[in-house]
Amino acid sequence: xxxxxxxxxxxxxxxxxxxxxxxxxxxxxxxLDGLRAVRYQTDPSLAFRFSCINAxxxxxxxxxxxxxxxxxxxxxxxxxxxxxxxxxKKALIRDLVTEIAPPDERLRP
Amino acid sequence: MEKSAVADNxxxxxxxxxxxxxxxxxxxxxxxxxxxxxxxxxxDRSLIGRGGATVMAQMTVAAALGEQTPDHWQHHLSDTxxxxxxxxxxxxxxxxxxxxxxxxxxxxxWKVGWAREDGHIKQAQAPGHDRPRCAYVxxxxxxxxxxxxxxxxxxxxxxxxxxxxxxxxxIALRDGxxxxxxxxxxxxxxxxxxxxxxxxxxTGGLTGxxxxxxxxxxxxxxxxxxxxxxxxxxxxxxxxxxFPIGHLAPRLVGMDPIMWDPFRYKLGGRLLNAEMREFExxxxxxxxxxxxxxxxxxxxxxxxxxxxxEAGRGSPAGGAYLSFQHVPEAEIRRAFGPVVDRLxxxxxxxxxxxVEVAPIAHYHMGGVxxxxxxxxxxxxxxxxGEAVGGANGANxxxxxxxxxxxxxxxxxxxxxxxxxxxxxxxxxxxxxxSALELLRSAERRDAPNLAxxxxxxxALMADRVGPFRNEQKLRSxxxxxxxxxxxxGIFPASSAAKFDPVLVDWLDLRNMLLVAQSVTMAxxxxxxxxxxxxxEDYPALDDDWLLNQVISLSKGRLHLDRRAPSTRGASG
Numbered sequence: 168x169x170x171x172x173x174x175x176x177x178x179x180x181x182x183x184x185x186x187x188x189x190x191x192x193x194x195x196x197x198x199l200d201g202l203r204a205v206r207y208q209t210d211p212s213l214a215f216r217f218s219c220i221n222a223x224x225x226x227x228x229x230x231x232x233x234x235x236x237x238x239x240x241x242x243x244x245x246x247x248x249x250x251x252x253x254x255x256k257k258a259l260i261r262d263l264v265t266e267i268a269p270p271d272e273r274l275r276p
Numbered sequence: 277m278e279k280s281a282v283a284d285n286x287x288x289x290x291x292x293x294x295x296x297x298x299x300x301x302x303x304x305x306x307x308x309x310x311x312x313x314x315x316x317x318x319x320d321r322s323l324i325g326r327g328g329a330t331v332m333a334q335m336t337v338a339a340a341l342g343e344q345t346p347d348h349w350q351h352h353l354s355d356t357x358x359x360x361x362x363x364x365x366x367x368x369x370x371x372x373x374x375x376x377x378x379x380x381x382x383x384x385x386w387k388v389g390w391a392r393e394d395g396h397i398k399q400a401q402a403p404g405h406d407r408p409r410c411a412y413v414x415x416x417x418x419x420x421x422x423x424x425x426x427x428x429x430x431x432x433x434x435x436x437x438x439x440x441x442x443x444x445x446x447i448a449l450r451d452g453x454x455x456x457x458x459x460x461x462x463x464x465x466x467x468x469x470x471x472x473x474x475x476x477x478x479t480g481g482l483t484g485x486x487x488x489x490x491x492x493x494x495x496x497x498x499x500x501x502x503x504x505x506x507x508x509x510x511x512x513x514x515x516x517x518x519f520p521i522g523h524l525a526p527r528l529v530g531m532d533p534i535m536w537d538p539f540r541y542k543l544g545g546r547l548l549n550a551e552m553r554e555f556e557x558x559x560x561x562x563x564x565x566x567x568x569x570x571x572x573x574x575x576x577x578x579x580x581x582x583x584x585x586e587a588g589r590g591s592p593a594g595g596a597y598l599s600f601q602h603v604p605e606a607e608i609r610r611a612f613g614p615v616v617d618r619l620x621x622x623x624x625x626x627x628x629x630x631v632e633v634a635p636i637a638h639y640h641m642g643g644v645x646x647x648x649x650x651x652x653x654x655x656x657x658x659x660x661g662e663a664v665g666g667a668n669g670a671n672x673x674x675x676x677x678x679x680x681x682x683x684x685x686x687x688x689x690x691x692x693x694x695x696x697x698x699x700x701x702x703x704x705x706x707x708x709x710s711a712l713e714l715l716r717s718a719e720r721r722d723a724p725n726l727a728x729x730x731x732x733x734x735a736l737m738a739d740r741v742g743p744f745r746n747e748q749k750l751r752s753x754x755x756x757x758x759x760x761x762x763x764x765g766i767f768p769a770s771s772a773a774k775f776d777p778v779l780v781d782w783l784d785l786r787n788m789l790l791v792a793q794s795v796t797m798a799x800x801x802x803x804x805x806x807x808x809x810x811x812e813d814y815p816a817l818d819d820d821w822l823l824n825q826v827i828s829l830s831k832g833r834l835h836l837d838r839r840a841p842s843t844r845g846a847s848g
Contacts, residue, residue, distance in 0.1 A: 178774055195527030195623070207727040211778050212771035218327040218492045223530040224420060225326040225492065241530045260463050261775045272324045272438045274287060274461050274468065 168192055170244045172201055174213065175252040178261045185250075186210075192244045198251070199228055199239040202263075214262035215239070230254060230263050286467040286712065290703070291317040291437065292696035293689070294457060294472035296444050296499065299328030300678055301661025302478030303426035304379075304685030305692070309476075310435040312693035317470060318430070319442040319459065325427045327492045329480050329639075329662060330681065333419030334532045336402055336410035338675025339376035344399035344408040349373040351406060356676060359404045359573070360641075360669020361807045362822045363512065366844040367648040368667035371687060372680045379682035380411055388425040389413050402541070402674045403573055410675040415615050416535055422678060442468060444498070445715060445783060447475055447506035447657060448707035454506060454656035455702035458711030460783070465773045467715050471703035474656050474692035477503055477644060478685065481662040482791050483516070486637035487738040490519060490534045499663045500794065501787035503644045504829040508652035511665040511826050512642035513791075514798035514809045517672055518743045520577035521547070522636025525593035528622050533636055535615075536598055537674075539626075542611045547581070548597040548630065549589040555596075556580055575671050575808050578635040578743050585634075595634030600626040635743055639677055641668045641808060642798075645826060650688035656695060656702075660688035666824070666842070670807025718768035718779055726769060726781035729760055733788060741796050746812040750800040757796065761789050793834060798825045801836055 169191050177183045188209055190201045202215050218225035221240060228239040231252040239251075257265035266273075292314035295306045303325065306318040320327060340347040352373040357364050384390055384397065390411045391398045399408040413421040430436050441462040448456040448469070456471040479499030483489040500510055521540065523533040539545055549555050556572050559580040572580060581596045591597050600608060605627045609616055616626075624631060643665030650658045661681040668676060740753040764785050771778035802825065804818035805811050823838045 178772070193527065195529070197527075197529045203727075206777065207725060207731045211725050211727040211781065212776070214772070214775045214777050218322045218494060219332055220493055221529060222332050222532045224331045224532070225322065227323060227326055238530075243529070261772060264463075264775045266463065268323050268440045272440045274289075274439050274442070274464075 168194065168246050170201060170246055171248045172205060173248050173250045174263065176213070176262045179259045187248075190244070196244050197240050198232060198242045198244060198249065201244050202239060202251075214260075214264045216264050216267075227267070229267070286469050287461065288469045288471070289317055289439075290471045290701070291315050292472060293317075293474045293476065293692045294319070294470050295476045295478055295689070296457070296502070297328060297478035297480060297661075297663070298324045298438070299330040299478065299480055299661060300422050300426060300681035301663070301685035302476070303430060304682050305476050305478055305660050305689035306436045307426070307429055307433060308686045308689030309693040309696075310433050312690050312697070314435070314693035314696045316436040317472070318436055318438045319444065319470070320440050321443040321462070321494055322492070323440040324438045325423050327494050329491055329495060330419050330678065331423045332490060332492060332532050333422070333678060334416035334535050335418055335537060336400055336412040336675045337380060337418060337678040338402065338405065338410045338673060339380045339679055340373065340409060341377050341380060341397060341399060341411065343397040347407060347409060349377065352376070352409060355405050356668065356673055359671050359673040361671060361817070363669035363806070363824055363841050365666030365842040367842055368646070368664065370844060371648065372667050372676060372683050375683035375686065376679040379679070379686060383422065383425060383682070386425050386429055388421050400541070404673045405675070415613050416532070416538060418678070443780065443783060444502060446711040447502050448703070448711070449506060449654070450702040450704055450707050452507065452654065453702055454654055455704075455707050458708040460715060460779070462775050462780070465776060467712055469705070469708045469712075471701055473696035473699050473701055474658060476688050476692050477657070477659040477663050478661050478688075479663050481640035481643065482795070483637040483640060485734060485737045485788055485792055485795070486516070486742070487734040488522060488634070489637040490522060490532065491637070496784050496788040497791035498784065498787040499659070500644060501790045503652060503657070503659065504790060504794070504827070506654050506657055508654045508657055509645040509826050509828045510642065510794055511645040511824050512669070512798075513665070513794045513827055514802050514825065515641035515670050515807060516637060516795065517574060517639040517641060517808045518578045518635040519638035520574055520581055520635050521598055521633035522638070523631065524591070524595040524634040525632040526623060528624070530622070531618060534638060536631070536633060539600065539612065540598065543600055543603045543608065546599045546602065548599055549584045550591060551589060552597070555584055555589075559583070573671070574674070575810070579810060581633075581635055582744055591632040593632045593634070595632045597630035598633045599630035601628075601630065637738075639672055641665065641670065641672055649691045650684055651691060658688040658692045660684035670809065714768065718770040718782075720771065721769050724763050726764065726778055726785060729764060729785060730781055730788070733757075733760060733785070733792060737792055737795075741792070741799055743808070744810050744812055745799050747800065750796055753796045754793070754800070757789055757792050760785070764789070794827050797834055797836055798827060801825060
C-alpha cells in the first residue's frame with residue numbers, strides 16, 4: 168500500500184510550504200513510521216519530535232493530522248493523501264516541531 | 277583571532293552538579309544531590325522525564341520489602357549474583373539490593389501508587405527470584421508512574437534547574453578531572469557550555485543500536501561514548517540482554533513492545549512454534565531455574581525462540597506464537613482491564629488467536645565502570661542507572677533495572693554533591709574548546725543520508741552482533757563499522773540552523789559507532805558463552821573466562837583489558 172504525506176515545512180518567520188512524499192507501508196503502520204521512512208529514504212532534514220517510537224509514553228509526537236490534533240505514533244497510515252502540519256497554537260520551531268516544553272524547562276539564556 | 281558564530285552565541289550555565297539524562301536514575305540523582313545541599317542542573321536531549329527507558333517500563337521493580345512474604349536483601353543479592361553468572365560487581369549488586377527497599381518505600385511515600393493487596397504492597401513472583409519480590413503499578417503503568425512521581429518531586433525542589441532539548445557533545449575536562457560539558461541546544465542550534473564541579477552520566481543503555489528494541493529512540497549509548505572520550509572505562513560491553521518475547525506481529529502501536537510478559541506471567545501464556553507445539557521444555561538445561569511458571573530464564577528463552585526460527589519452525593513474521601486461547605475471556609479481562617481495550621484497538625483479540633513474538637534488545641548489563649561510590653576513574657565524573665556496568669554481570673534479573681536506577685541515582689547524586697560542596701569549580705573556557713570547534717566545523721552536505729546510516733548500523737548490529745554470535749559475523753561487523761565511520765567523516769553534517777535532525781544524526785553516529793565498536797570488540801574477544809553473550813563457535817561456559825572485560829580509549833584507539841570480578845570477600 169502507498170500513502171502520500173503532504174507535510175507543512177519551514178521555520179518560524181518563513182512562509183510555510185507543503186512538500187509531498189510517497190511512502191509504501193504495510194497495514195497497521197503508524198504516521199510516525201511513515202515520517203521515519205521519509206527521513207531515511209528521501210529527506211533526512213525533515214524535522215519532527217519523537218522519543219518512545221511505539222509506546223505512546225513520551226507524548227512528544229503530537230501534531231496536526233488531517234486537521235486534527237493527534238499523536239503520530241498512534242494514527243495509522245492509510246492510502247491516499249494525509250496532511251501533516253505543526254500544532255497550530257504552539258510556537259513553530261521548524262517543520263512539524265513546535266515549542267511544547269514547559270516554560271520552566273527551557274533554556275533561559 | 278576571529279571567533280565563529282557558534283562560540284559567540286554560546287550560552288553559559290553554571291552549577292554544582294550537572295546530571296545528564298532525566299530517566300528515573302537522573303531524576304533521583306538530581307533530587308538527592310539537591311537534598312545534599314548542591315545546586316543542580318538536570319539536562320535531557322528530549323523533554324524532561326519523557327525520553328529514556330523509564331517511561332517505557334511497564335513492568336516490575338524488585339526489592340526485598342518483605343511485604344508479600346518474609347525477605348532479606350541478602351536473598352535478593354544471592355539471586356542477582358546467580359543470574360549474573362559469576363561476573364557481577366558484588367559491591368554494586370549489594371548497593372542495588374540493600375538500598376532498593378528504602379527507595380521503594382520513599383517512592384511509596386511520594387505516592388507512586390504501588391499495587392496493594394490486603395493492606396500491603398503486592399509483590400509478584402518473577403523469573404530468577406526465589407520468592408515474590410516485584411512491586412508494580414497497575415495496569416502496566418510502572419514506568420510512567422515512576423517518571424511522573426519523580427517529576428513532581430523535582431517540581432517541588434527549588435535547587436534543581438531542569439533544561440530539556442540539550443544534547444551533550446562532550447564532557448569538559450581540566451587536568452583530567454570533569455568540570456562540566458559542552459552541548460547543543462536543539463531548538464535554537466546554539467552551543468551551550470555547562471560548568472559544574474561534578475558530572476553524572478544517567479543516559480541509560482545502548483539498545484537503540486539494535487533494529488528491534490524496547491528503548492526510546494535516544495538510547496544509542498551516547499553516555500558510554502561521552503565517558504570513553506573523557507578517559508573513563510567501560511565494562512562488560514558484550515552483555516546485551518535480549519527480551520525473549522518482544523511483540524512482533526501484528527503491528528502494535530501505542531504500547532510497549534515488551535508488554536506481553538505480565539500477561540504471560542499472570543495468565544500462563546503458551547509459547548508455540550509453527551507446528552503449534554510448546555517447545556520450551558526442549559531447551560531446559562541444568563542451570564536453568566524454573567519458578568514453577570516460567571520454564572526458561574530470559575537468555576535461554578531467547579535462545580530457544582531463535583533456534584526454532586532457524587530450524588524452520590518460526591511463525592510467519594519470524595518469531596514464535598504466544599497464545600492465550602486456553603484462558604477464559606473473563607480471566608483475561610480481570611487480569612488486564614483497560615489494556616484489553618487497547619489491544620482490541622490494535623485488532624488483537626487474545627481469545628480468538630495468538631500474537632507473534634520474538635527476541636528484542638531490552639537492556640545492557642555493561643556500561644560505564646564505576647566504583648562503589650558510582651565515581652568513574654575520572655575524578656568528578658559519576659554514572660548511575662543502566663549507564664553503569666557491572667551490577668548485573670552477564671544477565672540481569674527481571675525487576676532490577678528500576679531498582680538500580682533508584683539506588684544508583686541516589687548514591688551518585690549524594691556523592692557528587694559532597695564533592696561539589698567541598699570543592700571549587702575547575703571550569704575554564706578552554707575545557708569546551710574542542711567540542712565547540714567540532715560544532716563549528718559542521719558543514720551542509722547531502723551525502724550520505726545519515727538517517728539511512730543509522731538504519732544500516734542497527735541492522736548490522738542485530739544481524740551480526742545480536743544474541744547469537746560467531747567469529748565470522750563479528751569480524752564482518754568490525755569491518756562494516758569501520759566503513760560507516762569513514763562514510764560519516766570527521767566533520768559534522770548539518771541541514772538547518774534550528775532543530776536539525778541531520779546534525780543530531782551525525783553527533784549520534786559519532787557516539788553509536790564508537791559504542792558499537794566496543795560491544796563488537798568485547799564480544800569477539802570473549803571465546804565462551806555466558807549469560808546474554810552466546811557464541812555459536814564457543815557454546816560452553818569456560819571457567820577461565822570468569823573475568824570482566826574493560827575498555828578504554830586512548831589516542832583514538834580502543835583498548836581491551838581483563839580484570840577479575842570485584843567481590844565482597846568471604847565475610848560479605
